[in-house]
Amino acid sequence: MLRFRPVLVLLLVAATAGAALAGPSDPRVALKQRAEGETPLIADTFELCDRVGGRITGSPAMDRAVRWGVEKLKAAGVDSVITESFAVPFLWLPGTVEVAATAPESFSLRAVAAPGTASTGSPIEAKVVDVGLGRAEDWAKAGTATSGAIALVHTKEMKTFDELFDEYMRAGPLLKAAAQAQVRALLIQSTRPRGLLYQHPMVFGRTPGTVPVVLVAREQANRLAWLADRTEVRVRMDVVNRIGPSFDAENVVAEIRGKEKPEEVVVLGAHLDSWALGTGAEDNGVNSALVIDVARAFKELGLEPRRTVRFVLFGGEEQGMWGSAGYVERHKAELDRHAAVVIFDIGSGRTRGFYVSGRPELRPVLAKALSIYPGLGPSAHALEGVDGTDNFDFLLSGVPNFVADQEPGPYLPDYHAESDVPDRVNVKEARRNAGIAAALVWSLANSPASIPKRQTRAQVDALLVKTKLVEQMVGLDQWEDWKAGRRGFPPGP
Ligand SMILES: [Zn+2]
Structure with a gap:
């Protein structure tokens, strides 16, 4: 009434x-x-x-x-x-993430695991290879250098829904290319400035990804990139996600x-x-x-x-x-x-x-x-x-x-x-x-x-x-x- x-x-x-x-x-x-x-x-x-x-x-x-x-x-x-x-x-829950540069000097990195992606199993340490924006031509340019390495992927800053959508559409091809290139893991640059981190699923299908992926603070990813341009950069990663069946x-x-x-x-x-x-x-x-x-x-x-x-x-x-x-x-x-x-x-x-x-x-x-x-x-x-x-x-x-x-x-x-x-x-x-x-x-x-x-x-x-x-x-x-x-x-x- x-x-x-x-x-x-x-x-x-x-x-x-x-x-x-x-x-x-x-x-x-x-x-x-x-x-x-x-x-x-x-x-x-x-x-x-x-x-x-x-x-x-x-x-x-x-x-x-x-x-x-x-x-x-x-x-x-x-x-x-x-x-x-x-x-x-499948189940995917975040566990613990430790990521740090070990060469040319030691510093820790602000990072989170990308939902749907793999754990490292045990801690890994490898050389960082910069694969630019991670497009097909970028992987081709990197050649065999990525095999056994940790690949660093740059991103553009996300400001619109279209750019966010592009981020999602890139995830599948990126994981596929990373697996083909036999990388140990991916470091993806955060698309948000000033250290802001977020968690997006990288996988929408029915099985979890096979490559460990972490998102790294935008400014720190830039630091890794310019260091890698000048000298050998090594990163240590220990990522433990809780992954389970349906x-x-x-x-x-x-x-x-x-x-x-x-x-x-x-x-x-x-x-x-x-x-x-x-x-x-x-x-x-x-x-x-x-x-x-x-x-x-x-x-x-x-x-x-x-x-x-x-x-x-x-x-x-x-x-x-x-x-x-x-x-x-x-x-x-x-x-x-x-x-x-x-x-x-x-x-x-x-x-x-x-x-x-x-x-x-x-x-x-x-x-x-x-x-x-x-x-x-x-x-x-x-x-x-x-x-x-x-x-x-x-x-x-x-x-x-x-x-x-x-x-x-x-x-x-x-x-x-x-x-x-x-x-x-x-x-x-x-x-x-x-x-x-x-x-x-x-x-x-x-x-x-x-x-x-x-x-x-x-x-x-x-x-x-x-x-x-x-x-x-x-x-x-x-x-x-x-x-x-x-x-x-x-x-x-
Ligand atoms: Zn929502």
């Missing part, structure tokens, strides 16, 4: 003047108003980051995070909360059941797992808190959607979106009745629209659902195809999927880094994002019209080509899984 004080009604009408169909009885207005006020969103983000901490899937911290998510969603008053298991192809992890799945069409489902999701140099605030604690807050908002305001809303905290995202892949596999029989999936995964950057991944027919759906937000009309929504977050296996299954297109700051500079901690969160934008998520999910779950239909495998195949997602899938080791039907639709027409 919605109740407004008269003064509030006036303010709301003024704030939404010009927006179609928005009025004081529009639940979206109440959801927006609530989200932009004092909600537990920020306190929850701090609690998750500061009390649970960084939470790599397969670690005890991630188990604690799952329990935290279950308790928060129960407290929000949803109709049900369960955990659902999914398989992660294991089961858990998603948290909560529901508010639909009043009229309970069998039709709208999913609001964010990944709960993170890397653990920082505490995963921007990536993606704040949006885990957002998912919980939208559930809380529906209950607080007494809103009963026509369709069922599922609030999902995915695990295993950072290793290759295994949680959402597992959800899609487990729920494949009901994907025809999944009306839409909404994902938030770009921290607390201002939402400037949603990615519709090559489906223009979804733009008016968003525009209508978000008509109380000026600036989020049809043209605000990007056609670009999104791989690399939890919409992807839904996309591969033809389900309409939306990923919040958020401004890169404050997410990008601290991405996967030591500095991804909750005081970086933009409180105002995080609250606005929660309001947008709530209004969108409410509209999708409550609209009398049906949402554009699930695509067929043939349509998804065409979409992958049209959006150039094929190239990304090849780079991220997903293409063979799609072709073989291990992800998304089974193979066939």
Whole structure:
């Protein structure tokens, strides 16, 4: 039941003047108003980051995070909360890393192990060979000098999403070239200045890498490079990662059941797992808190959607979106009745629209659902195809999927880094994002019209080509899984 004080009604009408169909009885207005006020969103983000901490899937911290998510969603008053298991192809947890130059003089290096890559087994010591940016021509130029050596790979400073994406796309070819060149290990220069370190997966497939790889502070990598240009440089490395076989992890799945069409489902999701140099605030604690807050908002305001809303905290995202892949596999029989999936995964950057991944027919759906937000009309929504977050296996299954297109700051500079901690969160934008998520999910779950239909495998195949997602899938080791039907639709027409 919605109740407004008269003064509030006036303010709301003024704030939404010009927006179609928005009025004081529009639940979206109440959801927006609530989200932009004092909600537990920020306190929850701090609690998750500061009390649970960084939470790599397969670690005890991630188990604690799952329990935290279950308790928060129960407290929000949803109709049900369960955990659902999914398989992660292999375990990779950081252990200890010691890296130091031993010649021409001794100094220690600030370094972290690259997720998914091998341990050194025992300490190794070898000559450093500079392979420039690690392109095919760089390896060719280095010739046989790299055999048995530790190769030093330079990087460009990362300042944009495109540059970050390039970093991911280089990982596979780099590991392959390193293995072919028979290096003992790789030292990769951090793409962030001033000593900042981060952990990115180098491997997205189903088996861990065979070459030990560490990321070295940017300025120290430069020091090694100029020394290596003048004299012999030797480095000692002792890297112990915890690597194990396939294991089961858990998603948290909560529901508010639909009043009229309970069998039709709208999913609001964010990944709960993170890397653990920082505490995963921007990536993606704040949006885990957002998912919980939208559930809380529906209950607080007494809103009963026509369709069922599922609030999902995915695990295993950072290793290759295994949680959402597992959800899609487990729920494949009901994907025809999944009306839409909404994902938030770009921290607390201002939402400037949603990615519709090559489906223009979804733009008016968003525009209508978000008509109380000026600036989020049809043209605000990007056609670009999104791989690399939890919409992807839904996309591969033809389900309409939306990923919040958020401004890169404050997410990008601290991405996967030591500095991804909750005081970086933009409180105002995080609250606005929660309001947008709530209004969108409410509209999708409550609209009398049906949402554009699930695509067929043939349509998804065409979409992958049209959006150039094929190239990304090849780079991220997903293409063979799609072709073989291990992800998304089974193979066939
Ligand atoms: Zn993320």
